[in-house]
Amino acid sequence: xxxxxxxxxxxxxxxxxxxxxxxxxxxxxxxxxxxxxxxxxxxxxxxxxxxxxxxxxxxxxxxxxxxxxxxxxxxxxxxxxxxxxxxxxxxxxxxxxxxxxxxxxxxxxxxxxxxx
Amino acid sequence: xxxxxxxxxxxxxxxxxxxxxxxxxxxxxxxxxxxxxxxxxxxxxxxxxxxxxxxxxxxxxxxxxxxxxxxxxxxxxxxxxxxxxxxxxxxxxxxxxxxxxxxxxxxxxxxxx
Numbered sequence: 001x002x003x004x005x006x007x008x009x010x011x012x013x014x015x016x017x018x019x020x021x022x023x024x025x026x027x028x029x030x031x032x033x034x035x036x037x038x039x040x041x042x043x044x045x046x047x048x049x050x051x052x053x054x055x056x057x058x059x060x061x062x063x064x065x066x067x068x069x070x071x072x073x074x075x076x077x078x079x080x081x082x083x084x085x086x087x088x089x090x091x092x093x094x095x096x097x098x099x100x101x102x103x104x105x106x107x108x109x110x111x112x113x114x115x116x
Numbered sequence: 117x118x119x120x121x122x123x124x125x126x127x128x129x130x131x132x133x134x135x136x137x138x139x140x141x142x143x144x145x146x147x148x149x150x151x152x153x154x155x156x157x158x159x160x161x162x163x164x165x166x167x168x169x170x171x172x173x174x175x176x177x178x179x180x181x182x183x184x185x186x187x188x189x190x191x192x193x194x195x196x197x198x199x200x201x202x203x204x205x206x207x208x209x210x211x212x213x214x215x216x217x218x219x220x221x222x223x224x225x226x227x228x229x
Contacts, residue, residue, distance in 0.1 A: 004158075031215040042221040043159075043204070050214040091158055097215035102147035102166075103208045105217055107158030
């Protein structure tokens with residue numbers, strides 16, 4: 001398996017622009033998580049889905065952030081409009097709950113977002 | 117504040133043992149995890165322990181679990197420069213059946229020659 005795939009790996013954009021981050025989970029995993037990592041705030045859980053349904057979006061910082069999971073193999077995280085304080089590394093992770101190692105989450109390589 | 121607490125930084129000399137400590141909150145957590153994050157990469161599961169165990173050894177790694185004190189530790193024997201990374205402690209939630217984990221802030225381990 002290719003693991004969790006994220007695109008793009010790097011994104012540089014200007015303030016006010018729309019940004020869309022993409023994630024393809026591991027096949028057979030039915031839970032998907034979006035995280036944000038910064039030096040100041042560490043690793044934050046933004047939102048997670050189970051069977052394509054959002055379970056908890058309480059970590060989404062503002063209405064500028066939205067996430068979708070139209071099918072089991074694809075999810076997007078959108079920021080509109082983007083602001084410099086959104087600059088961070090965004091990770092997607094997937095899991096198949098209660099598998100052999102419990103809830104082991106598999107992380108993608110991340111998207112490094114820079115908003116100028 | 118963080119539900120899972122870790123010290124933020126550890127410096128260790130190559131060849132020495134490293135010990136990273138973590139305290140967690142959910143006494144009924146089923147699994148506890150250690151993840152490793154190398155520069156420019158995502159988190160990767162290093163090891164985990166089931167809550168009915170108090171120790172797990174895997175090559176240079178030893179995990180100790182003290183359920184009474186809700187304390188988890190990771191010992192790395194013969195620390196190498198390749199062990200320089202951020203290490204995250206995480207616990208599962210018994211009230212969550214969708215795979216959510218609570219991560220600590222991470223401990224930056226720097227291995228010096």
